[in-house]
Amino acid sequence: MKERNVIVNELFNRDILVDPEVVDYIIENGGTLYLEEFIKKFGHLGYIAKEDVLSDTSNIDRANPGVMSAPENTGGKEVDHNGKILNKEHTKPPNKVENMDSSLELEKSKKVRVIGSSTPKWDFKVIMDASKNMCASGSADDFTKLFLDRYRRISAMIARKVMMKGATSIDRMREGEVKIVGMIMDIRTTQKGKIIFELEDPTGRIKCLYSGKEILLKDEVIGVIGTYRRGKDIVYVNEIVKPDVAWSRKNRKIKEEIGVAIISDVHVGSKTFLDRKWKKFLEWLKGNEDGARSIEYLIIAGDLVDGIGVYPNQEEELEILDIFEQYEALAEYLKEIPDRIKAIMIPGNHDIVRVAEPQPAIPESIQKMFDSHSEFLSNPSVFSIHGYKFLTYHGASLNNLVELIPGMDYTNTGKMMEYMLRVRHLSPVYGEKVPVVPLPRDFLVIEDTPDVLVTGHVHTFSYDIYKGIHLINASTWQEQTKYQKMMNFNPDPAKVAILWLNRDEVQVKRF
Ligand SMILES: [Fe+2]
Numbered sequence: 001m002k003e004r005n006v007i008v009n010e011l012f013n014r015d016i017l018v019d020p021e022v023v024d025y026i027i028e029n030g031g032t033l034y035l036e037e038f039i040k041k042f043g044h045l046g047y048i049a050k051e052d053v054l055s056d057t058s059n060i061d062r063a064n065p066g067v068m069s070a071p072e073n074t075g076g077k078e079v080d081h082n083g084k085i086l087n088k089e090h091t092k093p094p095n096k097v098e099n100m101d102s103s104l105e106l107e108k109s110k111k112v113r114v115i116g117s118s119t120p121k122w123d124f125k126v127i128m129d130a131s132k133n134m135c136a137s138g139s140a141d142d143f144t145k146l147f148l149d150r151y152r153r154i155s156a157m158i159a160r161k162v163m164m165k166g167a168t169s170i171d172r173m174r175e176g177e178v179k180i181v182g183m184i185m186d187i188r189t190t191q192k193g194k195i196i197f198e199l200e201d202p203t204g205r206i207k208c209l210y211s212g213k214e215i216l217l218k219d220e221v222i223g224v225i226g227t228y229r230r231g232k233d234i235v236y237v238n239e240i241v242k243p244d245v246a247w248s249r250k251n252r253k254i255k256e257e258i259g260v261a262i263i264s265d266v267h268v269g270s271k272t273f274l275d276r277k278w279k280k281f282l283e284w285l286k287g288n289e290d291g292a293r294s295i296e297y298l299i300i301a302g303d304l305v306d307g308i309g310v311y312p313n314q315e316e317e318l319e320i321l322d323i324f325e326q327y328e329a330l331a332e333y334l335k336e337i338p339d340r341i342k343a344i345m346i347p348g349n350h351d352i353v354r355v356a357e358p359q360p361a362i363p364e365s366i367q368k369m370f371d372s373h374s375e376f377l378s379n380p381s382v383f384s385i386h387g388y389k390f391l392t393y394h395g396a397s398l399n400n401l402v403e404l405i406p407g408m409d410y411t412n413t414g415k416m417m418e419y420m421l422r423v424r425h426l427s428p429v430y431g432e433k434v435p436v437v438p439l440p441r442d443f444l445v446i447e448d449t450p451d452v453l454v455t456g457h458v459h460t461f462s463y464d465i466y467k468g469i470h471l472i473n474a475s476t477w478q479e480q481t482k483y484q485k486m487m488n489f490n491p492d493p494a495k496v497a498i499l500w501l502n503r504d505e506v507q508v509k510r511f
Helices: 003-013 020-028 033-044 050-054 140-159 274-285 289-294 322-337 398-404 413-423 482-486
Strands: 124-129 178-187 194-202 204-210 220-231 234-241 260-265 296-301 342-345 375-377 381-385 388-392 452-455 462-466 469-473 497-499 504-510
Touching: 003 033, 020 033, 020 050, 033 050, 033 140, 140 178, 140 220, 140 398, 178 296, 204 220, 260 342, 274 289, 289 296, 289 469, 398 413, 413 462, 413 469, 469 497
Parallel strands: 204 234, 260 296, 296 342, 342 375, 388 452, 452 469
Antiparallel strands: 124 381, 178 194, 178 220, 194 204, 220 234, 260 497, 381 388, 462 469, 497 504
16 A cells, blocks of 8 residues: 555544645655654644644654754754653663653552551552453454554654664665565574565565574564665565663662562462462561561552463362452452552453453452452553552463573563563564454553563563563462473462662562
């Protein structure tokens, strides 16, 4: 499809009408690669006249789509349209948090609670919760929209990079050096170790050949710098550009001593639930050993209960056979934790909501069982605690990545979490072991650089750091199941990661 038609269709689908000159303006500034930026900037107008864009072109560098000339206070560095210094490999970590996607800034709740004369104050904000955006008919058109949304948002991140200056769409490539951004369709490695893949953008497809070393997965959105040979209809790739994340904020420590305890996969209701260790953990929260009295938040990254019918013959391994009673039991446990602690919970594949991602928060009828100091969000979700931005995802895609990325196993989960950040997607490969709901927005795209990425699901524990971002694959409270025994898999249960916001350090405690 011609780029102009792609742009017009997309604007129409978003209920945006424009003058024909505005389409020219979009094409001049990078076409489909600039479209997402354009919609963010002008979409709220509904009808966009040429005067609207022409009156706002003072600092756009037309030779460099999506990039503006640097204002004086950036020290000459290039910035994007928000005034944010662009990410370069050797750029120092930014001191300020990145702007969040305004369309998703929900600020669902910022609760402040005072107990007696000594605080504690909860500073908790929801930034992204997919629970309210769950309508899809499952048609082919819905899947197209999902993939287009993924492409648009990740390609905009890539197009902003300095090395992608002059990027073009596939249908506008000319013989010689080209820069394009696309989604990887088919991919294979030749006997000589070269990678052949097909790259697709909204205007077309092109075969690419890469002789270097790089891990590339189907459905990833990447930038390609190479040489286009029209006769062979192929791009010989010199460089692959991944979106990657910016350095996390350096000066994010807070003054007050506040700890965030992070766990996952409680699996209440299972015969293999580690009841004794769990109670020891709850008792520890009530005391002050290791400064436990300063813990004011508890994150549980899914699989709150063991569920019913999740796998064949599960009932043989269940202590509590009714899923509502499983949640009631968890609610009773959590009532024991001190009132100063806010519990934040997302669902996992064992919970009562649908398995396909994104998963909504558990239903309100179940939420009512819990104390008012509980928060229920979608899987995945983004929230901030005293300014620390947490991206929390149960982690089903780890089952895909462990098989698709060479050299991975469940003892190096941090490497897979790092991969998610590098490709800016929590579940980079569509499908496989992860069912997906085809919503018009891809909620698994990593929109902003988090301070902390939390996963669970695989019942191991790991803690790593990537570009200043804490990567915590949280531990379980279930001992080895029969299935795991058969698979010769040994879980690493009953560990709690505590992130101290005043020290920006993670402490690990085993129970
Ligand atoms: Fe689990």
